[in-house]
Amino acid sequence: MLHIVKLIERRYPRQGEARPAPLARLATVALLALSAAALMAGVLLQLR
Secondary structure (H helix, E strand, C coil): HHHHHHHHHHCCCCCCCCCCCCCHHHHHHHHHHHHHHHHHHHHHHHHH
């Protein structure tokens, strides 16, 4: 899952390394967590 973050960071390089836009980082982490939760829910529904 970490390679997705690296891909996004390579696609959209941060402008200032001193101020790495915490909102974008937060949005990326939230998106990853949401996708992971959806994946887990799908697996659990399949197992039921």
